Structure formats: structure tokens, C-alpha cells
Amino acid sequence: MEKIRYERPVIKKLNTGVMNKYGTRTEYTPVTNIDGARVKDLISEFGSPLFVMSEQTIRKTYKDAVRAFTTRYPKVQFAWSYKTHYNNAICSVFHQEGSWSEVVSGFEYNKALLNGVPGNKIIFNGPDKTDDDLILAINNESMIHIDHLDELYRIIELTDELKKRPKVAIRVNMDTGVYPMWDRFGFNYESGQAWDAINKIILTNKMDLIGLHTHIGTFMLTPSAYAVAATKLLDLAFHIKSKFGKNITYIDMGGGFASRNTLKGSYLMGADSVPTFDDYAEAICSALLNSEYSKEDLPLLILESGRSLVDEAGFLLGTVLANKRLSDGRKATIMDFGVNILFTSFWYEHKISPAQEFSHYTEDSVIYGPLCMNIDVIRENITLPPMKKGDNVVVHTVGAYNMTQWMQFIAMRPNIVMIDMDGKPHLIRKKETLEYMNSLEITPEYLKDFKL
Amino acid sequence: MKIKKNVAISESGFIFNPTTGDSFSTNPIGLEIIRMLKDDKSKDEIRKSILSKYITDESTFEKDYYDFVMMLQTNQVADDSE
Numbered sequence: 001m002e003k004i005r006y007e008r009p010v011i012k013k014l015n016t017g018v019m020n021k022y023g024t025r026t027e028y029t030p031v032t033n034i035d036g037a038r039v040k041d042l043i044s045e046f047g048s049p050l051f052v053m054s055e056q057t058i059r060k061t062y063k064d065a066v067r068a069f070t071t072r073y074p075k076v077q078f079a080w081s082y083k084t085h086y087n088n089a090i091c092s093v094f095h096q097e098g099s100w101s102e103v104v105s106g107f108e109y110n111k112a113l114l115n116g117v118p119g120n121k122i123i124f125n126g127p128d129k130t131d132d133d134l135i136l137a138i139n140n141e142s143m144i145h146i147d148h149l150d151e152l153y154r155i156i157e158l159t160d161e162l163k164k165r166p167k168v169a170i171r172v173n174m175d176t177g178v179y180p181m182w183d184r185f186g187f188n189y190e191s192g193q194a195w196d197a198i199n200k201i202i203l204t205n206k207m208d209l210i211g212l213h214t215h216i217g218t219f220m221l222t223p224s225a226y227a228v229a230a231t232k233l234l235d236l237a238f239h240i241k242s243k244f245g246k247n248i249t250y251i252d253m254g255g256g257f258a259s260r261n262t263l264k265g266s267y268l269m270g271a272d273s274v275p276t277f278d279d280y281a282e283a284i285c286s287a288l289l290n291s292e293y294s295k296e297d298l299p300l301l302i303l304e305s306g307r308s309l310v311d312e313a314g315f316l317l318g319t320v321l322a323n324k325r326l327s328d329g330r331k332a333t334i335m336d337f338g339v340n341i342l343f344t345s346f347w348y349e350h351k352i353s354p355a356q357e358f359s360h361y362t363e364d365s366v367i368y369g370p371l372c373m374n375i376d377v378i379r380e381n382i383t384l385p386p387m388k389k390g391d392n393v394v395v396h397t398v399g400a401y402n403m404t405q406w407m408q409f410i411a412m413r414p415n416i417v418m419i420d421m422d423g424k425p426h427l428i429r430k431k432e433t434l435e436y437m438n439s440l441e442i443t444p445e446y447l448k449d450f451k452l
Numbered sequence: 453m454k455i456k457k458n459v460a461i462s463e464s465g466f467i468f469n470p471t472t473g474d475s476f477s478t479n480p481i482g483l484e485i486i487r488m489l490k491d492d493k494s495k496d497e498i499r500k501s502i503l504s505k506y507i508t509d510e511s512t513f514e515k516d517y518y519d520f521v522m523m524l525q526t527n528q529v530a531d532d533s534e
């Protein structure tokens with residue numbers, strides 16, 4: 001008699017009609033390939049855990065976002081938020097699609113330059129710009145978004161030394177009805193700080209104020225907050241026009257659109273409940289179009305969307321290391337990836353699918369990472385088919401921030417591959433090795449000798 | 453270890469415990485094991501039967517059997533009297 005496939009015996013209590021904390025989710029449909037590349041093949045070629053990026057999904061999502069805005073407003077430009085995912089291959093896909101770059105450090109700025117982005121297509125945000133960074137950005141005619149008065153005064157000093165007129169904008173923070181308010185970046189609108197900074201810039205006459213910028217927060221679930229923000233920026237622009245007779249070239253609305261992820265504690269899955277690009281575009285573009293601007297004078301609309309453009313394109317493949325039964329009877333599954341490389345599991349309930357066929361029986365479980373740390377929890381409650389050591393899983397919607405905020409802690413960071421438009425995988429970042437890690441460290445000679 | 457006398461087991465793996473009012477579902481292999489326990493089969497007999505039928509090994513069976521039986525007891529489908 002031929003033997004049949006084994007599955008761990010499971011028994012599960014049925015809670016008829018009651019919505020429990022595990023919800024009614026069908027996360028256990030197996031995902032055996034990504035854009036035509038087999039999960040098992042990817043793992044055997046590139047190892048586990050493994051980050052996989054879908055070029056197709058990036059391009060599709062980007063085009064969708066562009067469409068939502070350009071069908072509503074005549075002048076739109078996206079600038080790729082480097083911090084969200086600054087792998088050069090990923091940035092290059094966005095640049096090929098026509099995106100400028102948005103950076104917040106000298107490191108990111110130089111990465112953009114090396115990727116071939118012209119200096120005048122780089123937006124330089126953030127509170128930390130060194131003198132060297134500022135000089136480079138001024139010489140390259142980049143858009144420098146001033147964050148605080150100390151920076152404003154330093155730029156004024158540098159213009160005297162460099163004999164150049166920098167192109168600048170100010171970052172404005174404001175009350176949009178969404179809390180907490182991000183008032184630590186830029187100049188406040190309501191208190192008059194922003195208007196004050198604008199006056200200083202224009203009256204010292206050392207630089208050109210070409211734009212106004214805001215970034216009101218991240219994972220914003222209320223599109224109307226953007227309408228409020230756009231209206232406040234336009235109000236400043238009108239004041240500039242009426243007092244100084246100058247037109248602002250662009251309004252930069254920052255990032256912050258939600259990705260199709262599920263925030264912890266919400267019963268609805270993100271994919272079903274987050275606003276779409278059309279919702280955000282409608283709020284922002286209506287505010288701009290309904291203003292008193294004549295069509296010719298309408299400013300360029302810049303968007304620095306990060307997570308909403310790349311989150312869905314990212315997958316994390318992993319492997320079951322072990323199963324355990326906790327003292328309260330819950331099943332625990334230990335994976336070979338933890339919060340060290342999946343930072344976003346602190347705020348998202350990431351969807352996890354098995355990567356092989358299963359029967360339709362399921363178990364309620366906890367998913368742990370491999371770190372020797374109590375905080376290493378990937379999912380507190382999830383319903384999955386019984387999985388055994390060596391089985392593979394696919395974690396969804398992990399493309400934003402994980403591959404920049406990942407930590408080299410206890411284990412080294414894994415490979416990243418990108419599946420191209422034809423389903424072919426390309427290694428786009430090599431996994432770290434002990435040799436590489438050790439090459440950064442220096443042990444003083446006198447410590448090298450010991451007897452145990 | 454015995455499956456409680458009044459526990460009802462359906463063909464499709466649906467289990468009902470009238471004492472507690474709880475109902476459960478189990479997968480085919482779970483149902484098979486519960487049936488054998490109900491028929492007073494020993495652990496040895498159960499092991500032989502599973503190992504001859506499924507692609508698995510002794511230590512996997514040991515581990516999973518132990519866990520499954522514990523869950524039957526936790527859920528009061530079985531009691532631990534020998």
C-alpha cells in the first residue's frame with residue numbers, strides 16, 4: 001500500500017457565531033509562487049529567510065498612484081522616499097517610472113546621486129544636514145527643505161561663502177485634526193512660525209523660496225486630513241503672492257498614505273479598510289483645484305509616498321523551526337525570522353500564508369521568531385494549518401521600512417531578491433557574512449592572546 | 453487514557469461533548485486516532501497503524517501524539533484514567 005502525506009493531528013474548538021480574536025480570516029490559502037517564481041525554488045537557491053520583491057507589483061502600484069493624481073490634477077510629480085526602501089535596484093525601478101528622490105541624510109543623498117538622479121531632482125528633507133551635505137546640495141541645485149531656524153541661518157551663511165542662491169522650501173507642521181500632531185519637524189502653521197520663516201527667507205534675499213512642504217504623519221487613515229493640510233499650505237502661498245508678488249512653484253504634500261496592511265488591534269483587514277490612492281487624490285486635488293489659483297498658476301503637486309507604493313511588493317519567505325505547546329494550551333510556532341528583520345510586526349498583523357498545500361483544518365497559534373528575547377513575537381494570534389518543522393511560509397506586505405530598519409542582531413541579514421517582469425529572480429542584496437561583519441571590527445593586539 | 457463515553461464523533465470529524473456543550477473539529481488523522489482510542493487501542497497499536505499508513509517517522513509521531521492527547525485532555529474529550 002502506498003503511504004499518504006502526513007499531517008499533524010489537530011483538534012480545534014468551534015466557537016459558533018462568535019467573533020473571536022482570531023477573526024474569520026482565511027490566511028491559510030497556500031501561496032506556492034510569487035510572480036511565477038516557485039517559493040521552494042527561491043528558498044533552495046537563495047536560502048531562508050529570504051526577502052522577495054516583486055518588480056511587477058511596484059510598477060503596477062506606482063502607475064495606479066500616478067493615475068489617481070494625474071487624472072485629477074495637471075501637474076504631479078512623485079519623489080521616492082529613500083528611507084522606505086533604499087536598495088539601489090528598488091530605487092532604480094522608481095526612477096525608471098519617472099520618480100524623483102526624497103532623502104533625509106547625506107548617506108541617502110549620495111545614494112541617490114550614485115543611482116544617477118540629477119541633483120536638481122533630489123528633495124533634501126530632515127533635521128540633520130551637515131555643512132558638507134548642504135554645500136553639496138546647494139551646488140547641485142537640489143531642493144533643500146528647511147526644518148528649523150538654525151538650519152535657515154546656516155544656509156544664509158553658506159550662501160555668502162558659496163556665492164550661490166539655494167533653492168529652498170520650508171517644512172510646515174500643522175493641526176489637521178489627526179493626533180498625535182507631528183509638530184517636531186519644520187515650522188508650525190497655527191502659531192505663525194511658518195509665516196515668520198517665510199518672511200525671513202524672502203526678506204534676506206539670499207535664496208529662492210520655491211516650495212512649501214508638509215508631511216502630516218504616516219499610515220494616515222483619514223484622507224480629509226490631507227485636504228486640511230493642502231488648504232493651509234495654499235493659504236501660505238496666497239499670502240506670499242499678495243505680500244511679495246511671488247508664485248510658489250510647488251506644494252509638497254509628503255507621504256503618509258496607508259498601505260494595505262492591518263494595524264494591530266483592528267478587526268478589519270487592511271486590504272478591505274484602508275483608503276485608496278483615489279481617496280487621497282480626491283481630497284488633495286479638490287483642495288488645490290477649488291482654491292483661487294488660476295489654471296496657469298497652479299503649483300506642481302509633489303508627493304513623497306513611501307509605504308503605500310512598496311509595502312505590497314515585498315514578501316518574506318521563512319521556515320518553521322519548531323512547534324511548541326504553551327502552558328495555557330496555545331500552539332506556538334517558531335520561525336527562522338524574527339523582529340530583527342521584520343520590524344513592522346510591532347505595529348502590523350502581517351498576513352502569513354503557508355507555502356505548501358494543506359488540508360483545510362486549522363489551529364490557532366502564536367508565531368515567534370528565533371531570537372532569545374521575549375519581544376520576538378511575529379503574530380500574537382493567527383489561524384494556520386498545522387505546520388511542521390521545515391515547512392515554509394510567506395509573510396505578506398513587508399516591502400516598506402523592513403529592509404532599511406532591519407537590525408543585525410543575533411543573526412545576520414538575509415538575501416533580497418527581486419522577481420523581474422518575466423518572473424526571473426535577481427539577487428539585489430547579498431546576505432551578510434561573518435567575514436563581512438568581522439571586517440568592520442578591530443580587536444586591539446593586546447586582547448588577542450588568552451588562555452582558557 | 454480514554455475517550456469519554458458520551459462524546460459523539462461524526463464521520464466528518466465533528467466532535468461534540470454533551471457534558472461541556474463544546475464542539476470541536478479535527479483533521480482526518482486526528483479522527484483516526486480518536487477512533488482508535490475509542491476502540492481501546494493501545495498507544496503501540498496506534499503508532500504501528502499510523503506509521504504504516506503515513507509518510508512520517510517514529511519521533512515525529514511520538515511528539516505529535518503526545519501533543520494531541522494532551523489537547524484531548526485539556527478539552528475534556530478524554531480523561532487521563534488508564
Ligand SMILES: Cc1ncc(COP(=O)(O)O)c(C=O)c1O
Nearest residue numbers: 081215218255256304305306307
Ligand atoms: C518627509 C517624509 N516624506 C515622506 C515619507 C514617507 O512616508 P510614508 O512611508 O508614510 O509614505 C516620510 C516618512 O517618514 C517622511 O518623513
